Amino acid sequence: MHPQSVFKTGSPPPSNSTNPIHPTAAHFLTQLLSTLSALPHPVPDPQTITAARTILTHHLPHTGLGLEHTAQHLLSLLPSFARTTAHYYAFVTGSVTPAAHLADLLVSTVDANVQVHLPQDSLVTEVEDVALRLLCQLFRLDEREWAGRVITTGATAGNVLGLACGREEVLNRRLRARGVDEGRGGVGELGLLEACIRAGATGVKVFSAMAHSSLLKAAAVVGIGRGNVVDIGRVEKPWEIDLARLKEELERAEAEGVVSIVVVSFGEVNTGRFDGGMEEIRKLADEYGAWLHTDAAFGIFARVLGSEESGDGGFARGLELADSIVGDGHKILNVPYDCGFFFTRDSRVLLATFVNTAPYLSPSSSPDGIQSPLNLGLENSRRFRALPVYATLCAYGVSGYKDLLSRLVAHSRNIATFIHGHGSYQLLNGPIGDIFVIVLFSAKEDGLNHRLKKAINDTRKMYVSGTMWSNRPAIRIAVANWQVESDELEVVKEVLQELARQT
Template structure:
């Protein structure tokens, strides 16, 4: 054995204890940690020949990179819709690394940790009050979840033409209807060979809305003259968190032949709350659904779920099966995640979600969701009453999109946001809404409190007075 490896193995207890202490110290001070980095990025070091061992490597990390890491899991990091990690999910994530499983098979004598994933999917279906007619699994994020669902939809389109697109390639036009898709769905269309510029854009409801105008949707459907198509609907658009009318879409699905995919990356979590779950009425009639766990589920980053109706299981295996691996057996008789999603190699990313769901249950997640929405509403009301800021869209759920009120100040919005983020007290992102520049704040972190909102509001008023 390499001497450095042998030394590190002998000192493993103290090494992990040192990392644990550093991690705990970070989590205990995360409220005060900067939300943005003003440090210079260090030059790249060449790989050393003999190595320096784990202890000195930790020291090198702390000298070079630790200072540039921001509190993205903290209570005032309001960019990118990033949730923080709950204590239980951190436990699950550490154990996922330690046990280092390959969650694919559910039977046999080898690794059968995929049973944890199957149970976690059932917990998620229960949390969202979705039927067990969905087959689900964990992928890296909303992009891969959308990709997985739309790959099955692509195969469905092929079968309506009597073709196998997974084996033969795409030989027919695939019609995509949508109104306000997330960029990850558009990216998935590019990756799938369908094309990111081929969508048929459906009008949105008038009156500062991002949701599908059902009348125009049906008009676009009729223009297809019976051709099959894929509908991408939204359960929470990226800016205004608007929801499509799923009951109306359900009625259309009874009349027309199409695959219905719902992107519910973070808006789907409204189902956790009795107050807001009406937004999702009839979404369970979708053929496939995207959910993002590292958003409102508040688990460590790189975690999302795809859900596809079990009736499409054959299409899913045709899309993803490892056909040159006969030892896997019949994919429909011998379930293995190898044959149901894109990646062959995955970590046990279901375990952090399992820990957090078991630890906090339905009531815990209802509290997280409703607290986030209450704080968004609170911040929105302060913006509305402000002399210097204006809301660009009413607060529907957990996002705020606002701008500088005075027309003379519109050219200052970039400077304002740069200076605000540079304070390190809050991080927000730029956006566009109705062709107007704006600033977006997303509330999904379980740590965020009213005190954080007050602090940020004081800070934006201080910054606006300086520019």
């Protein structure tokens, strides 16, 4: 039977087929590009979603639909999906650079599981290691100093790693001081409760300011608990840690036998603002034996801009003082969802928690020092997320990403300037010169403000997310897409001016 005919009947491909890409794929991609060109807006209208919902297959067919029929079905569903266009401003979501897109096609084609370092059999783990080294170079971090590094699914997983490493290390210090054999101690071996008992610790607390919700989830996952994440933001600048309060809390924790983790947000989720005082925070962390973790999901990209360039690189000054750093690739790096990265100074603290000891997953002997990724992170089954990272960094380099960041920052500040000068709107995260890639604003008139998010998104010309600020609804415009150009401002102005005229 001809290979194409078995696809038409809905049967699996023949066992002797050696080509994982069927000839239908080329025609499908041509149709995909044609369909996308007819979809100018980032989100579909309700009628399109309703129509697509009616054609979903809710019952598993006994005889498959076949590849060609399924390909057409997928194209029929495409208009109902939200897409990350240049006017998609919600959730600090990038798109996918052309280089990353090509690499991701390759990832699905080879379908590698990047878990065990087997350098004689495959290069995939080495590609991940190289991609992480290139990220260190992009962010001006010494790759020799940040030896513990791994690709993650995103900043949420990265925050789990950060708190797990912090929990492990701060308790290990107390265990070592009590003479407990390091090989027999630690949370990874004993569990949190037993480790606390043996260390003479009464608990673990996390101190932060306006922490991202994923940090609370991470605290729950690693056994610290959401209730032990303490907000110590300044009253006048709630995204910044109150240094006097931090000292008080660390002193109290030490007196009560509590071990501590301090988390700094490099890019607060609502405003994009950066925490100050990293040098002072580092000193306090050292004084009281606390772990210093940074959630830099998108803020780490400020380091791409040198401090000599309008001071923007200074936004992320002090990031290198942390014990662990987490960032997102699917934000400003513009690689496919889901992708993040985690850095810490010593891979041994990762291994203490995440080591996987199954004999069949043991790596071969290798002098290159590369750890098997499954021993450094949450997942044993790992998609080849590093390849799009590697491809996009090779394709565009430092200068390409500096250009991208400059465009994103300029577009954000142009939007902020327009909003600041408009009588119907209030800019909430000024001054304009301090804005990175998020613009936070509201309408001055309550009626417009309460319906503003829906009204903007109903135009289908741009897509934003909402939040609460000072007990009022507010709008976040997050600029992260590589496709953004200077003329995109006119769309934003047109939408906001029209809504203001309607009040």
